[in-house]
Amino acid sequence: MPHDLALKAMNAVHRLMLGASGGKLGWDAGGMPVLELTTVGRKSGQRRAVMLTSPLQEGDRIVVVASRGGDDHHPAWFLNLRDEPNVEVAYRGGPKRPMIARIAAPDERARMWPTVTKRYRGYAGYQRRTEREIPLVVLEPVPTA
Numbered sequence: 001m002p003h004d005l006a007l008k009a010m011n012a013v014h015r016l017m018l019g020a021s022g023g024k025l026g027w028d029a030g031g032m033p034v035l036e037l038t039t040v041g042r043k044s045g046q047r048r049a050v051m052l053t054s055p056l057q058e059g060d061r062i063v064v065v066a067s068r069g070g071d072d073h074h075p076a077w078f079l080n081l082r083d084e085p086n087v088e089v090a091y092r093g094g095p096k097r098p099m100i101a102r103i104a105a106p107d108e109r110a111r112m113w114p115t116v117t118k119r120y121r122g123y124a125g126y127q128r129r130t131e132r133e134i135p136l137v138v139l140e141p142v143p144t145a
Contacts (some may be wrong), residue, residue, distance in 0.1 A: 032120060035062065037139075038088040038096065039080035050077045054091075055119040056112055062091060062139040063104070063112060070129030078135060089139055097141070104136040112136055 032053040041048050056063040066078035074082075081087055081101040088096045104112060116136065117124040127134050 033057070033092050035064070035092065036090040036096075037064065037077060037081075038090075039077050039101075040084045040086075041076075042080050042083040048077065048080060050075075052077075053120070055116045055123070056136075060141050062089065062099075063116070064137045064139065065116060065123055066135040066137055067123055067126040070126030070134075072130050072132060074132070074135070078137065081137065086142075087139065099139045099141055102138050102140070104138050108138075109133075109136050 032055050034051060034053055036049055037052050038047055038049045040046070052064045054062050054064050066075055068075040068078075082103065085101045087099050087101045089099045090096045113136065117127075123134070
């Protein structure tokens with residue numbers, strides 16, 4: 001399973017590629033759009049940003065997968081948004097916008113999971129590596145008044 005340091009290094013390399021290309025490269029990976037998710041650290045209270053792919057979008061909703069490469073532990077970003085669902089998302093290099101994160105309900109996950117694994121088969125392999133059910137997270141725009 002990926003070590004925390006390896007995950008941080010992959011994120012840093014991704015950010016370097018975005019910076020070096022002036023934001024022209026790096027907003028698609030493995031045939032999926034890339035986004036930057038900013039959460040609030042559940043322990044530190046500090047803003048934490050991570051680069052993620054989204055195998056599924058439904059209208060203005062964006063779905064991300066809390067796989068952590070099939071590790072038995074949830075990723076830190078997932079634990080952060082579970083405790084504080086108000087997040088910011090920069091989708092495909094667009095401006096950051098406030099969103100609400102929620103864990104997909106069991107019936108919703110059952111409907112979405114086949115599409116997710118069809119678009120990126122690696123997620124099915126990650127699920128086989130772990131006993132935990134890998135959560136799908138739905139990012140939704142903050143409702144306007």
